[in-house]
Amino acid sequence: MEAYFIAIGIIALIYVILSLGLTLQYGLTGLINFGHVGFFAIGAYTSALLALKGVPLVLSFAAAAALAGLAAWPIGLVSLRLRDDYFAIVTLGFSEVVRIVITSERWLTNGVQGVPGIPRLYDSLGGSVAQLAVLVTVLAVTLVGVWIIRRIAGSPFGRLIEAIRDNEEAVQALGKDPARFKIQVLVVGAALAGIAGAFYAHYITYIVPDQFIPLVTFYVWMAIIMGGVGRVSGAIVGTAILMLFLEGSRFLRDIVPGVSEVDMASVRIGAVGLLLVLFIMYRPQGLMGDYTKR
Protein backbone atom coordinates (compact mmCIF):
# COMPACT_ATOMS: atom_id res chain seq x y z
CA MET A 1 0.00 0.00 0.00
CA GLU A 2 2.82 2.36 0.86
CA ALA A 3 4.51 1.60 -2.45
CA TYR A 4 1.23 2.39 -4.19
CA PHE A 5 0.99 5.81 -2.58
CA ILE A 6 4.59 6.60 -3.45
CA ALA A 7 3.85 5.62 -7.06
CA ILE A 8 0.75 7.85 -7.16
CA GLY A 9 2.77 10.65 -5.57
CA ILE A 10 5.44 10.49 -8.25
CA ILE A 11 2.93 10.53 -11.12
CA ALA A 12 0.95 13.33 -9.46
CA LEU A 13 4.08 15.46 -9.09
CA ILE A 14 4.99 14.85 -12.73
CA TYR A 15 1.55 16.21 -13.60
CA VAL A 16 2.10 19.18 -11.29
CA ILE A 17 5.30 20.04 -13.19
CA LEU A 18 3.30 19.84 -16.44
CA SER A 19 0.56 22.09 -15.08
CA LEU A 20 3.09 24.65 -13.84
CA GLY A 21 4.24 25.08 -17.44
CA LEU A 22 0.68 25.51 -18.64
CA THR A 23 -0.09 27.93 -15.81
CA LEU A 24 2.71 30.13 -17.08
CA GLN A 25 1.64 29.81 -20.72
CA TYR A 26 -2.13 29.98 -20.47
CA GLY A 27 -2.93 31.20 -16.96
CA LEU A 28 -0.58 34.14 -17.05
CA THR A 29 0.06 34.83 -20.74
CA GLY A 30 -3.15 33.58 -22.33
CA LEU A 31 -1.45 31.27 -24.83
CA ILE A 32 -3.74 28.36 -25.61
CA ASN A 33 -1.24 25.53 -25.82
CA PHE A 34 -3.04 22.32 -26.83
CA GLY A 35 0.23 20.57 -27.58
CA HIS A 36 1.80 20.32 -24.15
CA VAL A 37 2.18 16.54 -24.46
CA GLY A 38 4.50 17.06 -27.45
CA PHE A 39 7.13 18.67 -25.24
CA PHE A 40 6.52 16.00 -22.59
CA ALA A 41 7.21 13.34 -25.25
CA ILE A 42 10.36 15.07 -26.50
CA GLY A 43 11.68 15.17 -22.95
CA ALA A 44 10.82 11.53 -22.30
CA TYR A 45 12.42 10.18 -25.47
CA THR A 46 15.46 12.46 -25.28
CA SER A 47 16.40 11.43 -21.77
CA ALA A 48 15.53 7.76 -22.31
CA LEU A 49 17.56 7.38 -25.51
CA LEU A 50 20.56 9.28 -24.16
CA ALA A 51 20.53 7.30 -20.90
CA LEU A 52 20.46 4.02 -22.85
CA LYS A 53 23.56 5.24 -24.71
CA GLY A 54 25.27 5.60 -21.34
CA VAL A 55 24.91 9.34 -20.85
CA PRO A 56 24.73 10.21 -17.12
CA LEU A 57 21.18 10.92 -16.00
CA VAL A 58 21.95 14.46 -14.89
CA LEU A 59 23.00 15.29 -18.44
CA SER A 60 20.14 13.37 -20.08
CA PHE A 61 17.65 15.31 -17.93
CA ALA A 62 19.31 18.59 -18.86
CA ALA A 63 19.17 17.58 -22.54
CA ALA A 64 15.47 16.72 -22.17
CA ALA A 65 14.73 20.20 -20.84
CA ALA A 66 16.93 21.87 -23.45
CA LEU A 67 15.54 19.99 -26.44
CA ALA A 68 11.91 20.43 -25.37
CA GLY A 69 12.59 24.13 -24.83
CA LEU A 70 14.30 24.41 -28.19
CA ALA A 71 11.32 22.73 -29.89
CA ALA A 72 9.10 25.49 -28.50
CA TRP A 73 11.14 28.16 -30.26
CA PRO A 74 9.60 27.71 -33.75
CA ILE A 75 6.17 27.40 -32.13
CA GLY A 76 6.86 30.74 -30.50
CA LEU A 77 7.73 32.29 -33.85
CA VAL A 78 4.45 30.99 -35.26
CA SER A 79 2.58 32.48 -32.32
CA LEU A 80 3.64 35.96 -33.39
CA ARG A 81 1.35 35.65 -36.35
CA LEU A 82 -1.51 33.60 -34.98
CA ARG A 83 -4.19 34.48 -32.52
CA ASP A 84 -5.78 32.38 -29.80
CA ASP A 85 -7.73 29.63 -31.51
CA TYR A 86 -5.39 29.29 -34.49
CA PHE A 87 -2.45 28.98 -32.15
CA ALA A 88 -4.34 26.26 -30.28
CA ILE A 89 -4.77 24.27 -33.50
CA VAL A 90 -1.10 24.68 -34.45
CA THR A 91 0.10 23.43 -31.07
CA LEU A 92 -2.32 20.48 -31.15
CA GLY A 93 -0.98 19.67 -34.62
CA PHE A 94 2.58 20.00 -33.36
CA SER A 95 2.09 17.43 -30.62
CA GLU A 96 0.51 15.01 -33.07
CA VAL A 97 3.45 15.51 -35.46
CA VAL A 98 5.83 14.70 -32.60
CA ARG A 99 3.91 11.51 -31.86
CA ILE A 100 3.82 10.47 -35.51
CA VAL A 101 7.52 11.16 -35.97
CA ILE A 102 8.28 9.04 -32.88
CA THR A 103 6.07 6.29 -34.28
CA SER A 104 7.66 6.31 -37.73
CA GLU A 105 11.35 6.87 -37.06
CA ARG A 106 12.00 3.31 -35.97
CA TRP A 107 15.80 3.57 -36.28
CA LEU A 108 15.77 6.07 -33.44
CA THR A 109 12.72 5.33 -31.31
CA ASN A 110 11.90 1.70 -32.10
CA GLY A 111 8.50 2.85 -33.40
CA VAL A 112 5.32 1.38 -31.89
CA GLN A 113 7.34 -1.23 -29.98
CA GLY A 114 8.66 1.61 -27.86
CA VAL A 115 11.79 1.96 -25.77
CA PRO A 116 12.15 -0.65 -23.01
CA GLY A 117 14.66 -0.97 -20.21
CA ILE A 118 15.11 2.74 -19.49
CA PRO A 119 17.40 3.01 -16.44
CA ARG A 120 15.68 3.92 -13.20
CA LEU A 121 16.83 6.76 -10.98
CA TYR A 122 18.74 5.58 -7.89
CA ASP A 123 18.58 1.96 -9.09
CA SER A 124 21.57 1.00 -6.95
CA LEU A 125 19.61 1.81 -3.77
CA GLY A 126 17.13 -0.87 -4.67
CA GLY A 127 13.41 -1.39 -4.01
CA SER A 128 11.38 0.90 -1.85
CA VAL A 129 14.31 3.12 -0.82
CA ALA A 130 14.94 3.96 -4.48
CA GLN A 131 11.21 4.69 -4.93
CA LEU A 132 11.26 7.04 -1.99
CA ALA A 133 14.40 8.75 -3.30
CA VAL A 134 12.67 9.30 -6.65
CA LEU A 135 9.65 10.79 -4.89
CA VAL A 136 11.88 13.17 -2.93
CA THR A 137 13.75 14.18 -6.08
CA VAL A 138 10.57 14.86 -8.08
CA LEU A 139 9.22 16.79 -5.12
CA ALA A 140 12.39 18.90 -4.95
CA VAL A 141 12.24 19.65 -8.68
CA THR A 142 8.53 20.48 -8.36
CA LEU A 143 9.28 22.92 -5.56
CA VAL A 144 11.98 24.59 -7.64
CA GLY A 145 9.43 24.81 -10.48
CA VAL A 146 6.87 26.35 -8.12
CA TRP A 147 9.47 28.84 -6.91
CA ILE A 148 10.39 29.81 -10.50
CA ILE A 149 6.78 30.30 -11.62
CA ARG A 150 5.85 32.27 -8.49
CA ARG A 151 8.93 34.41 -8.90
CA ILE A 152 8.01 35.12 -12.53
CA ALA A 153 4.35 35.79 -11.68
CA GLY A 154 5.24 38.38 -9.06
CA SER A 155 7.79 40.21 -11.20
CA PRO A 156 7.77 42.94 -13.83
CA PHE A 157 8.01 40.12 -16.40
CA GLY A 158 4.88 38.55 -14.92
CA ARG A 159 3.08 41.88 -14.96
CA LEU A 160 3.83 42.29 -18.63
CA ILE A 161 2.75 38.81 -19.69
CA GLU A 162 -0.54 39.39 -17.86
CA ALA A 163 -0.85 42.65 -19.78
CA ILE A 164 -0.30 40.66 -22.99
CA ARG A 165 -3.06 38.27 -21.94
CA ASP A 166 -5.42 41.20 -21.37
CA ASN A 167 -4.57 43.22 -24.49
CA GLU A 168 -1.70 42.54 -26.80
CA GLU A 169 -2.08 45.58 -29.04
CA ALA A 170 -2.03 47.93 -26.08
CA VAL A 171 1.29 46.38 -25.04
CA GLN A 172 2.65 47.09 -28.51
CA ALA A 173 1.37 50.64 -28.36
CA LEU A 174 3.45 51.13 -25.20
CA GLY A 175 6.66 50.23 -27.00
CA LYS A 176 7.02 46.61 -25.91
CA ASP A 177 7.24 43.62 -28.18
CA PRO A 178 4.85 40.85 -27.06
CA ALA A 179 6.64 38.32 -29.27
CA ARG A 180 9.79 38.35 -27.18
CA PHE A 181 7.81 37.56 -24.04
CA LYS A 182 5.63 34.91 -25.63
CA ILE A 183 8.63 33.01 -26.96
CA GLN A 184 10.31 33.00 -23.54
CA VAL A 185 7.11 31.82 -21.87
CA LEU A 186 6.71 28.98 -24.35
CA VAL A 187 10.33 27.90 -23.98
CA VAL A 188 10.22 27.88 -20.17
CA GLY A 189 6.89 25.99 -20.10
CA ALA A 190 8.17 23.47 -22.65
CA ALA A 191 11.42 22.94 -20.74
CA LEU A 192 9.38 22.14 -17.62
CA ALA A 193 7.31 19.68 -19.65
CA GLY A 194 10.56 18.16 -20.94
CA ILE A 195 11.81 17.57 -17.39
CA ALA A 196 8.44 16.06 -16.47
CA GLY A 197 8.82 13.76 -19.50
CA ALA A 198 12.29 12.66 -18.40
CA PHE A 199 11.03 11.80 -14.91
CA TYR A 200 8.15 9.89 -16.47
CA ALA A 201 10.41 7.85 -18.78
CA HIS A 202 12.86 6.90 -16.05
CA TYR A 203 10.08 6.05 -13.65
CA ILE A 204 7.91 3.96 -16.00
CA THR A 205 11.10 2.54 -17.66
CA TYR A 206 9.21 1.70 -20.84
CA ILE A 207 7.77 4.30 -23.21
CA VAL A 208 5.68 3.88 -26.36
CA PRO A 209 4.17 6.55 -28.65
CA ASP A 210 0.65 5.78 -27.41
CA GLN A 211 1.47 7.22 -24.00
CA PHE A 212 1.77 10.64 -25.61
CA ILE A 213 -1.72 11.18 -27.00
CA PRO A 214 -3.52 14.57 -26.72
CA LEU A 215 -5.51 13.19 -23.75
CA VAL A 216 -2.45 13.89 -21.59
CA THR A 217 -2.55 17.55 -22.65
CA PHE A 218 -6.22 17.73 -21.78
CA TYR A 219 -5.71 16.11 -18.38
CA VAL A 220 -3.33 18.97 -17.62
CA TRP A 221 -5.90 21.46 -18.89
CA MET A 222 -8.56 19.87 -16.68
CA ALA A 223 -6.24 20.14 -13.69
CA ILE A 224 -5.60 23.86 -14.12
CA ILE A 225 -9.25 24.62 -14.86
CA MET A 226 -10.45 22.75 -11.77
CA GLY A 227 -7.73 24.25 -9.62
CA GLY A 228 -8.06 27.83 -10.85
CA VAL A 229 -6.45 29.23 -13.98
CA GLY A 230 -3.43 31.48 -13.48
CA ARG A 231 -2.64 30.39 -9.94
CA VAL A 232 0.23 28.19 -8.86
CA SER A 233 -1.84 26.82 -5.98
CA GLY A 234 -4.54 26.08 -8.54
CA ALA A 235 -2.16 23.97 -10.60
CA ILE A 236 -1.28 21.91 -7.52
CA VAL A 237 -4.79 21.51 -6.12
CA GLY A 238 -6.24 20.81 -9.57
CA THR A 239 -3.72 18.05 -10.18
CA ALA A 240 -4.57 16.56 -6.79
CA ILE A 241 -8.28 16.46 -7.69
CA LEU A 242 -7.50 14.93 -11.07
CA MET A 243 -5.34 12.20 -9.50
CA LEU A 244 -7.91 11.53 -6.82
CA PHE A 245 -10.50 10.85 -9.49
CA LEU A 246 -8.29 8.96 -11.92
CA GLU A 247 -6.90 6.73 -9.20
CA GLY A 248 -9.85 6.77 -6.84
CA SER A 249 -12.10 5.34 -9.52
CA ARG A 250 -9.79 2.30 -9.57
CA PHE A 251 -11.11 1.30 -6.16
CA LEU A 252 -14.66 1.64 -7.38
CA ARG A 253 -14.21 -1.72 -9.10
CA ASP A 254 -13.77 -3.40 -5.76
CA ILE A 255 -17.05 -1.96 -4.53
CA VAL A 256 -19.21 -2.23 -7.64
CA PRO A 257 -19.54 -5.86 -8.70
CA GLY A 258 -19.45 -7.09 -12.29
CA VAL A 259 -17.35 -4.31 -13.79
CA SER A 260 -14.35 -5.36 -15.84
CA GLU A 261 -10.98 -3.61 -16.04
CA VAL A 262 -11.81 -2.38 -19.54
CA ASP A 263 -15.20 -0.98 -18.50
CA MET A 264 -13.49 0.72 -15.61
CA ALA A 265 -11.04 2.58 -17.84
CA SER A 266 -13.95 4.15 -19.71
CA VAL A 267 -15.88 4.90 -16.53
CA ARG A 268 -12.82 6.65 -15.16
CA ILE A 269 -12.51 9.00 -18.13
CA GLY A 270 -16.26 9.58 -18.02
CA ALA A 271 -16.06 10.44 -14.32
CA VAL A 272 -13.29 12.98 -14.89
CA GLY A 273 -15.24 14.49 -17.78
CA LEU A 274 -18.34 14.80 -15.59
CA LEU A 275 -16.26 16.43 -12.87
CA LEU A 276 -14.95 18.99 -15.37
CA VAL A 277 -18.49 19.78 -16.55
CA LEU A 278 -19.64 20.27 -12.95
CA PHE A 279 -16.71 22.58 -12.28
CA ILE A 280 -17.40 24.70 -15.35
CA MET A 281 -21.08 24.95 -14.40
CA TYR A 282 -20.79 25.62 -10.68
CA ARG A 283 -17.27 26.85 -10.04
CA PRO A 284 -15.81 28.21 -13.30
CA GLN A 285 -13.08 30.08 -11.45
CA GLY A 286 -11.74 26.77 -10.05
CA LEU A 287 -11.22 25.71 -6.48
CA MET A 288 -8.56 28.30 -5.66
CA GLY A 289 -10.13 31.12 -7.73
CA ASP A 290 -8.65 32.25 -11.03
CA TYR A 291 -6.86 35.43 -12.08
CA THR A 292 -10.13 37.31 -12.60
CA LYS A 293 -10.93 37.06 -8.88
CA ARG A 294 -7.97 38.65 -7.23
Next chain:
Amino acid sequence: MSLEIHDISKAFGGFRALDGVRLTIETGSLFGIIGPNGAGKSTLFSVVSGFARADEGQIRLDGQSLDSLSPPARARAGMVRTFQVPREFRHLTVRENLMAAAPKQTGESLLGLFFRPGRVREEEGAIAERVNQTIRFLRLSAVADQPSGKLSGGQKKLLELGRALMVEPRLILLDEPFAGVNPVLIGEIMERIIELNMRGIGFVIIEHDLEALTRLVPQLAVMDRGKVLAQGAPQAVLDDPLVREAYLGGVS
Protein backbone atom coordinates in the same frame (compact mmCIF):
# COMPACT_ATOMS: atom_id res chain seq x y z
CA MET B 1 10.55 69.25 -35.05
CA SER B 2 7.44 67.74 -36.53
CA LEU B 3 5.40 64.74 -37.50
CA GLU B 4 5.28 64.68 -41.29
CA ILE B 5 2.56 62.65 -42.95
CA HIS B 6 3.40 62.59 -46.62
CA ASP B 7 0.86 61.52 -49.29
CA ILE B 8 -0.45 58.53 -47.29
CA SER B 9 -2.96 56.29 -49.05
CA LYS B 10 -4.62 53.16 -47.76
CA ALA B 11 -7.34 51.10 -49.40
CA PHE B 12 -9.43 48.27 -47.98
CA GLY B 13 -10.51 46.35 -51.06
CA GLY B 14 -12.05 48.99 -53.32
CA PHE B 15 -12.62 51.49 -50.51
CA ARG B 16 -10.00 54.23 -50.27
CA ALA B 17 -9.89 54.91 -46.54
CA LEU B 18 -7.00 57.32 -46.94
CA ASP B 19 -6.43 59.14 -50.19
CA GLY B 20 -3.19 61.07 -50.35
CA VAL B 21 -3.26 62.53 -46.84
CA ARG B 22 -0.64 65.18 -46.29
CA LEU B 23 -0.18 66.85 -42.91
CA THR B 24 2.69 68.46 -41.05
CA ILE B 25 2.19 68.67 -37.30
CA GLU B 26 4.59 70.46 -34.95
CA THR B 27 5.69 67.88 -32.34
CA GLY B 28 5.15 70.16 -29.38
CA SER B 29 1.75 71.44 -30.44
CA LEU B 30 -1.88 70.65 -29.76
CA PHE B 31 -3.40 69.55 -33.02
CA GLY B 32 -6.95 68.38 -33.68
CA ILE B 33 -8.39 66.20 -36.41
CA ILE B 34 -12.14 66.24 -36.98
CA GLY B 35 -14.36 64.73 -39.60
CA PRO B 36 -17.56 62.71 -40.03
CA ASN B 37 -17.74 58.96 -39.43
CA GLY B 38 -15.70 57.03 -41.96
CA ALA B 39 -13.57 60.05 -42.83
CA GLY B 40 -10.43 57.99 -42.20
CA LYS B 41 -9.30 59.55 -38.91
CA SER B 42 -8.78 56.32 -36.99
CA THR B 43 -7.24 54.66 -40.02
CA LEU B 44 -4.77 57.52 -40.18
CA PHE B 45 -3.82 56.86 -36.53
CA SER B 46 -3.41 53.17 -37.24
CA VAL B 47 -1.12 53.88 -40.18
CA VAL B 48 0.89 56.52 -38.32
CA SER B 49 1.35 54.26 -35.29
CA GLY B 50 2.28 51.27 -37.47
CA PHE B 51 -0.71 49.03 -36.68
CA ALA B 52 -1.78 49.23 -40.33
CA ARG B 53 0.52 49.44 -43.34
CA ALA B 54 0.10 52.33 -45.76
CA ASP B 55 -0.18 51.42 -49.45
CA GLU B 56 1.70 54.58 -50.37
CA GLY B 57 3.39 57.50 -48.69
CA GLN B 58 5.92 58.20 -45.97
CA ILE B 59 5.84 59.15 -42.30
CA ARG B 60 8.63 60.96 -40.49
CA LEU B 61 8.97 61.94 -36.85
CA ASP B 62 11.46 64.74 -36.24
CA GLY B 63 13.26 63.79 -39.42
CA GLN B 64 13.43 60.05 -38.68
CA SER B 65 11.59 57.79 -41.12
CA LEU B 66 9.08 55.53 -39.36
CA ASP B 67 8.05 53.53 -42.40
CA SER B 68 9.99 50.36 -41.64
CA LEU B 69 9.39 50.43 -37.87
CA SER B 70 7.03 48.10 -35.98
CA PRO B 71 4.37 49.60 -33.68
CA PRO B 72 6.50 49.09 -30.53
CA ALA B 73 9.52 50.63 -32.24
CA ARG B 74 7.45 53.69 -33.19
CA ALA B 75 6.35 54.05 -29.58
CA ARG B 76 9.98 53.83 -28.46
CA ALA B 77 10.83 56.50 -31.04
CA GLY B 78 8.72 58.89 -28.94
CA MET B 79 5.17 58.67 -30.30
CA VAL B 80 2.52 56.80 -28.31
CA ARG B 81 -1.09 56.27 -29.32
CA THR B 82 -4.25 55.52 -27.34
CA PHE B 83 -7.29 53.66 -28.63
CA GLN B 84 -10.83 54.82 -29.37
CA VAL B 85 -12.22 52.04 -27.18
CA PRO B 86 -9.95 52.00 -24.11
CA ARG B 87 -7.72 48.96 -23.91
CA GLU B 88 -6.89 48.78 -20.24
CA PHE B 89 -5.21 45.61 -18.91
CA ARG B 90 -8.45 44.80 -17.18
CA HIS B 91 -7.27 42.24 -14.65
CA LEU B 92 -4.42 44.46 -13.51
CA THR B 93 -4.95 47.32 -11.09
CA VAL B 94 -4.59 50.93 -12.20
CA ARG B 95 -1.19 51.00 -10.50
CA GLU B 96 -0.06 47.79 -12.24
CA ASN B 97 -1.27 49.12 -15.61
CA LEU B 98 0.95 52.15 -15.20
CA MET B 99 3.92 50.18 -13.90
CA ALA B 100 3.72 47.81 -16.87
CA ALA B 101 4.05 50.80 -19.19
CA ALA B 102 7.38 52.02 -17.79
CA PRO B 103 10.13 51.54 -20.37
CA LYS B 104 13.40 49.58 -20.15
CA GLN B 105 12.76 47.41 -17.09
CA THR B 106 15.51 44.96 -16.08
CA GLY B 107 12.86 42.81 -14.43
CA GLU B 108 11.15 42.27 -17.77
CA SER B 109 13.97 39.98 -18.87
CA LEU B 110 14.17 36.54 -17.27
CA LEU B 111 17.95 36.82 -16.94
CA GLY B 112 17.66 40.18 -15.20
CA LEU B 113 14.90 38.84 -12.98
CA PHE B 114 16.87 35.85 -11.71
CA PHE B 115 20.41 37.21 -11.77
CA ARG B 116 20.07 40.89 -10.90
CA PRO B 117 17.32 40.92 -8.27
CA GLY B 118 18.85 43.89 -6.46
CA ARG B 119 18.70 46.06 -9.54
CA VAL B 120 15.13 44.94 -10.27
CA ARG B 121 14.06 45.96 -6.76
CA GLU B 122 15.74 49.33 -7.12
CA GLU B 123 14.03 50.00 -10.46
CA GLU B 124 10.65 48.92 -9.12
CA GLY B 125 11.01 51.51 -6.38
CA ALA B 126 11.78 54.26 -8.87
CA ILE B 127 8.93 53.21 -11.17
CA ALA B 128 6.50 53.05 -8.25
CA GLU B 129 7.43 56.65 -7.39
CA ARG B 130 6.78 57.83 -10.96
CA VAL B 131 3.51 55.90 -10.98
CA ASN B 132 2.43 57.62 -7.76
CA GLN B 133 3.10 61.00 -9.33
CA THR B 134 1.13 60.04 -12.42
CA ILE B 135 -1.80 58.76 -10.32
CA ARG B 136 -1.88 62.02 -8.34
CA PHE B 137 -1.60 64.09 -11.50
CA LEU B 138 -4.53 62.27 -13.10
CA ARG B 139 -6.57 62.32 -9.82
CA LEU B 140 -6.87 58.53 -9.88
CA SER B 141 -5.75 57.96 -6.27
CA ALA B 142 -9.15 56.68 -5.14
CA VAL B 143 -9.11 53.85 -7.67
CA ALA B 144 -5.34 53.21 -7.80
CA ASP B 145 -5.59 49.68 -6.45
CA GLN B 146 -8.78 48.63 -8.17
CA PRO B 147 -8.80 46.31 -11.17
CA SER B 148 -8.84 48.68 -14.14
CA GLY B 149 -11.66 46.75 -15.80
CA LYS B 150 -14.02 48.18 -13.17
CA LEU B 151 -13.30 51.85 -13.95
CA SER B 152 -15.78 54.18 -15.65
CA GLY B 153 -15.29 55.08 -19.30
CA GLY B 154 -13.74 58.44 -18.45
CA GLN B 155 -11.40 56.95 -15.86
CA LYS B 156 -10.24 54.41 -18.44
CA LYS B 157 -9.46 57.27 -20.84
CA LEU B 158 -7.41 58.91 -18.08
CA LEU B 159 -5.63 55.63 -17.40
CA GLU B 160 -4.73 55.29 -21.08
CA LEU B 161 -3.34 58.81 -21.00
CA GLY B 162 -1.38 57.89 -17.89
CA ARG B 163 0.04 54.76 -19.49
CA ALA B 164 1.12 56.78 -22.50
CA LEU B 165 2.82 59.29 -20.17
CA MET B 166 4.81 56.51 -18.48
CA VAL B 167 6.53 55.86 -21.83
CA GLU B 168 7.79 59.49 -21.74
CA PRO B 169 6.87 60.30 -25.34
CA ARG B 170 7.27 63.60 -27.16
CA LEU B 171 3.99 63.13 -28.98
CA ILE B 172 0.76 61.42 -27.91
CA LEU B 173 -1.96 60.45 -30.36
CA LEU B 174 -5.36 60.51 -28.60
CA ASP B 175 -8.22 58.73 -30.33
CA GLU B 176 -11.49 60.34 -29.19
CA PRO B 177 -10.46 61.11 -25.59
CA PHE B 178 -13.87 62.64 -24.77
CA ALA B 179 -16.16 60.00 -26.31
CA GLY B 180 -18.53 58.56 -23.71
CA VAL B 181 -17.01 60.65 -20.93
CA ASN B 182 -19.18 62.70 -18.58
CA PRO B 183 -18.88 66.51 -18.92
CA VAL B 184 -17.09 66.99 -15.58
CA LEU B 185 -14.39 64.50 -16.54
CA ILE B 186 -14.11 66.04 -20.03
CA GLY B 187 -13.08 69.27 -18.34
CA GLU B 188 -10.58 67.36 -16.18
CA ILE B 189 -9.03 65.55 -19.14
CA MET B 190 -8.73 68.85 -21.04
CA GLU B 191 -6.95 70.51 -18.13
CA ARG B 192 -4.49 67.63 -17.91
CA ILE B 193 -3.80 67.79 -21.64
CA ILE B 194 -3.12 71.53 -21.46
CA GLU B 195 -0.81 71.09 -18.46
CA LEU B 196 1.13 68.35 -20.23
CA ASN B 197 1.39 70.41 -23.38
CA MET B 198 2.89 73.26 -21.38
CA ARG B 199 5.54 70.77 -20.24
CA GLY B 200 6.40 70.21 -23.90
CA ILE B 201 4.45 67.08 -24.80
CA GLY B 202 2.65 67.33 -28.13
CA PHE B 203 -0.84 65.94 -28.79
CA VAL B 204 -2.71 64.97 -31.90
CA ILE B 205 -6.36 64.54 -30.98
CA ILE B 206 -9.08 62.91 -33.02
CA GLU B 207 -12.46 64.08 -31.83
CA HIS B 208 -16.10 63.99 -32.71
CA ASP B 209 -17.02 66.64 -30.18
CA LEU B 210 -16.38 69.68 -32.34
CA GLU B 211 -17.14 72.16 -29.60
CA ALA B 212 -14.76 70.53 -27.08
CA LEU B 213 -11.99 70.32 -29.61
CA THR B 214 -12.22 73.92 -30.82
CA ARG B 215 -11.86 75.05 -27.21
CA LEU B 216 -8.71 72.95 -26.80
CA VAL B 217 -6.58 73.19 -29.93
CA PRO B 218 -5.17 76.20 -31.77
CA GLN B 219 -4.78 74.21 -35.00
CA LEU B 220 -6.91 71.54 -36.59
CA ALA B 221 -7.50 69.65 -39.79
CA VAL B 222 -10.80 68.47 -41.23
CA MET B 223 -10.94 65.10 -42.94
CA ASP B 224 -13.62 63.67 -45.18
CA ARG B 225 -13.59 60.52 -47.32
CA GLY B 226 -9.90 59.90 -46.77
CA LYS B 227 -8.79 63.40 -47.68
CA VAL B 228 -7.74 66.46 -45.72
CA LEU B 229 -10.22 69.19 -46.69
CA ALA B 230 -8.72 72.09 -44.79
CA GLN B 231 -6.20 72.89 -42.11
CA GLY B 232 -5.63 75.90 -39.86
CA ALA B 233 -7.09 77.81 -36.93
CA PRO B 234 -10.46 76.33 -35.83
CA GLN B 235 -12.65 79.30 -36.81
CA ALA B 236 -11.04 79.76 -40.21
CA VAL B 237 -11.34 76.05 -40.94
CA LEU B 238 -14.94 75.87 -39.84
CA ASP B 239 -15.80 78.82 -42.07
CA ASP B 240 -14.31 77.07 -45.09
CA PRO B 241 -17.16 76.33 -47.52
CA LEU B 242 -15.81 72.87 -48.38
CA VAL B 243 -15.81 71.98 -44.69
CA ARG B 244 -19.31 73.34 -44.11
CA GLU B 245 -20.49 71.23 -47.02
CA ALA B 246 -18.85 68.00 -45.81
CA TYR B 247 -18.98 68.20 -42.07
CA LEU B 248 -22.03 70.29 -41.35
CA GLY B 249 -24.00 69.04 -44.31
CA GLY B 250 -24.06 72.46 -45.96
CA VAL B 251 -26.24 74.03 -43.26
CA SER B 252 -25.55 77.72 -43.12
